[in-house]
Amino acid sequence: MREITYRQALNEALAEELERDPNVFLMGEEVAEYQGAYKVSAGLLQRFGPRRIIDTPISENGFAGLGIGAAMVGLRPIIEFMTFSFSLVAFDQVVNNAPNMFMMSGGQFNIPITFRGPNGPAHQLGATHSHATENFYASVPGLKVCTPATPRDAKGLLKTAVRDDNPVLVLEAELLYSSKGMVEPPDEELLIPLGKAEVKREGSDVTVVCYAQTVPIALKVAAQLEEEDISAEIVDLRSIKPLDEKAIFDSITKTHRVVIVEQDHPFCGVGAEICYRIQKDIFDELDAPILRVSQEDVPMPYNEHLEHAVLPNAEKLFAAIRQVCYA
Amino acid sequence: MQRVEQRDEVEMLSLMLLIRRFEERASQQYQAQKIGGFCHLYIGQEAVATGAVAAVRPDDYIITAYRDHGHALARGTTANACMAELFGKETGCSRGLGGSMHFFDKRHHMYGGHAIVGAHVPLAVGLAFAIKYRGEDRVTLCFFGDGAINQGSFHEALNLAALYRLPIIFICENNLFAMGTSVKRSTSLKQIVDRAEGYDIPGEIVDGMNFREVRDKVAEVADSIRKESHPAFLEVRTYRYRGHSMSDPASYRTKDELEKYRLDDPIIRLRAQLTREGKLTNEQFDQLDKRAKETVLAAVKFAEESPELPVEKLYDYVYFNGAKS
Numbered sequence: 001m002r003e004i005t006y007r008q009a010l011n012e013a014l015a016e017e018l019e020r021d022p023n024v025f026l027m028g029e030e031v032a033e034y035q036g037a038y039k040v041s042a043g044l045l046q047r048f049g050p051r052r053i054i055d056t057p058i059s060e061n062g063f064a065g066l067g068i069g070a071a072m073v074g075l076r077p078i079i080e081f082m083t084f085s086f087s088l089v090a091f092d093q094v095v096n097n098a099p100n101m102f103m104m105s106g107g108q109f110n111i112p113i114t115f116r117g118p119n120g121p122a123h124q125l126g127a128t129h130s131h132a133t134e135n136f137y138a139s140v141p142g143l144k145v146c147t148p149a150t151p152r153d154a155k156g157l158l159k160t161a162v163r164d165d166n167p168v169l170v171l172e173a174e175l176l177y178s179s180k181g182m183v184e185p186p187d188e189e190l191l192i193p194l195g196k197a198e199v200k201r202e203g204s205d206v207t208v209v210c211y212a213q214t215v216p217i218a219l220k221v222a223a224q225l226e227e228e229d230i231s232a233e234i235v236d237l238r239s240i241k242p243l244d245e246k247a248i249f250d251s252i253t254k255t256h257r258v259v260i261v262e263q264d265h266p267f268c269g270v271g272a273e274i275c276y277r278i279q280k281d282i283f284d285e286l287d288a289p290i291l292r293v294s295q296e297d298v299p300m301p302y303n304e305h306l307e308h309a310v311l312p313n314a315e316k317l318f319a320a321i322r323q324v325c326y327a
Numbered sequence: 328m329q330r331v332e333q334r335d336e337v338e339m340l341s342l343m344l345l346i347r348r349f350e351e352r353a354s355q356q357y358q359a360q361k362i363g364g365f366c367h368l369y370i371g372q373e374a375v376a377t378g379a380v381a382a383v384r385p386d387d388y389i390i391t392a393y394r395d396h397g398h399a400l401a402r403g404t405t406a407n408a409c410m411a412e413l414f415g416k417e418t419g420c421s422r423g424l425g426g427s428m429h430f431f432d433k434r435h436h437m438y439g440g441h442a443i444v445g446a447h448v449p450l451a452v453g454l455a456f457a458i459k460y461r462g463e464d465r466v467t468l469c470f471f472g473d474g475a476i477n478q479g480s481f482h483e484a485l486n487l488a489a490l491y492r493l494p495i496i497f498i499c500e501n502n503l504f505a506m507g508t509s510v511k512r513s514t515s516l517k518q519i520v521d522r523a524e525g526y527d528i529p530g531e532i533v534d535g536m537n538f539r540e541v542r543d544k545v546a547e548v549a550d551s552i553r554k555e556s557h558p559a560f561l562e563v564r565t566y567r568y569r570g571h572s573m574s575d576p577a578s579y580r581t582k583d584e585l586e587k588y589r590l591d592d593p594i595i596r597l598r599a600q601l602t603r604e605g606k607l608t609n610e611q612f613d614q615l616d617k618r619a620k621e622t623v624l625a626a627v628k629f630a631e632e633s634p635e636l637p638v639e640k641l642y643d644y645v646y647f648n649g650a651k652s
Contacts, residue, residue: 059483062449065449065483066450069450069453069455070457070460072453072454097446097450102644104421104429104431105421105425106420106422106425107643107644108431142645165647
């Protein structure tokens with residue numbers, strides 16, 4: 001194992017998959033000559049050439065659709081959205097073409113495509129650039145959605161996504177691009193299955209279900225709660241869809257209390273679905289009502305202290321955990 | 328370079344007759360409530376799909392919008408598979424899961440059947456991208472109506488195709504109406520073909536009621552593309568005799584206008600050309616028509632007797648190689 005950044009981990013995943021399969025290509029705005037808006041694709045043009053690392057005009061609908069068409073005849077496109085906020089311009093392609101093709105062609109055309117890029121609020125980008133899209137996309141049958149929080153997960157999930165025979169969205173976390181973590185050496189194949197959560201920290205008093213940008217918040221809060229003698233178990237979903245119900249249930253069966261901390265909005269958010277499943281299947285395991293920490297139900301304000309108030313954060317998570325623990 | 332096989336014109340005429348009779352029967356079955364959803368008929372436009380398909384190789388890629396019955400039949404999808412699809416049966420070309428607007432046939436390189444106006448034009452560019460990526464000499468034919476040319480996806484797709492010099496023919500079937508809105512009320516240009524100029528794509532106007540003209544023009548353009556990859560645009564002027572869909576009485580146009588086009592019928596025209604040249608007798612034509620009618624009647628019987636996909640298989644068509652999430 002060695003320590004690399006989340007950005008480097010994604011870059012390695014792209015390079016390894018491009019190297020492995022000639023049908024894989026990377027397309028998006030600024031991915032080639034500019035070396036990636038967030039430098040995730042740095043060096044790939046030099047290594048793989050302009051046939052496979054392809055700059056596009058600002059036409060998300062157009063190039064997302066191009067990728068889907070290419071996937072219909074067996075190529076395996078990786079389509080980068082500069083941010084998933086811009087994927088909304090291509091919503092029709094991502095939601096109405098990619099996941100529907102397999103059903104409406106009677107199983108003749110599956111779409112092996114990866115859509116990737118940063119997702120979720122970053123820092124003071126205002127309402128249009130701060131979307132957390134996981135709950136929009138996870139509600140669409142035929143799509144798979146993963147949300148890596150660490151460099152290791154970023155690499156392993158992206159590589160798995162590229163090899164999947166269905167449309168997969170890899171929702172990266174812009175705020176985590178420079179974060180570091182331990183990852184297997186490059187000569188060791190790292191594939192992390194979709195639909196497998198990971199317990200990032202073991203605990204016995206309360207389960208915190210989190211993903212993407214809320215994972216580091218949860219880990220930080222868990223460390224501080226030790227001083228209050230509250231032992232929190234941190235379950236990182238890693239994939240939103242398929243959802244690892246078993247990992248969630250196993251942890252709650254141990255702790256009997258749960259807080260879900262998500263980066264999307266509360267109405268029809270990811271946590272709403274998880275709450276439903278918990279009460280349906282393991283209602284008797286609960287010793288306290290489930291609480292959710294999410295964004296406030298407002299468009300994102302630019303002002304820094306208001307933005308802080310909108311986002312899920314450590315203070316809100318502390319309060320929710322104390323509440324479910326009756327502490 | 329693999330040659331395009333010359334298709335026999337009498338055979339092509341019989342294909343146009345098959346499409347005509349298929350659509351008439353579909354209309355009848357729709358009214359009898361054997362067919363659900365929306366149903367858009369191709370009557371009047373037969374020479375466009377038939378002419379274009381006759382000009383290319385079977386391994387070239389074809390993709391179209393929701394008025395797709397004619398394209399599938401022209402490509403070689405059987406009347407049985409098409410009618411069964413309309414009936415929602417498992418033996419349909421999309422197993423009864425797509426319906427009238429979503430005909431697919433992988434074996435015949437027919438990539439749909441797409442029902443969001445303009446949304447398949449980027450897909451078509453992706454098919455063409457794959458051709459160039461693999462260094463093949465195939466061509467993609469992308470059909471769409473005059474309504475699609477005002478969608479953003481259309482413009483993005485044309486720009487991408489021109490930028491990457493992709494092997495694709497954009498075939499605009501201009502039947503003068505986007506549902507009930509005439510081209511004059513929807514489009515700022517005097518003629519649709521000028522859209523292509525905006526993207527530096529060569530464009531031409533073609534008489535879509537003339538099978539030979541469509542075939543020859545598509546063949547010429549496809550030949551040029553195979554020599555050196557580039558996009559092209561054809562505005563094919565045609566007319567649909569029926570409303571936009573089965574539920575549209577088409578009261579936005581006059582009887583006179585319809586009659587004018589019916590006199591220029593693509594089937595009558597090709598028949599006259601062949602008869603004049605001594606290649607077809609009246610008896611032979613009647614035989615072809617009789618055969619088309621019989622094929623379609625047999626297709627209705629086949630569709631009626633075919634099974635539906637059982638509910639237990641519902642989740643088999645959500646993820647490839649996958650279980651439910």
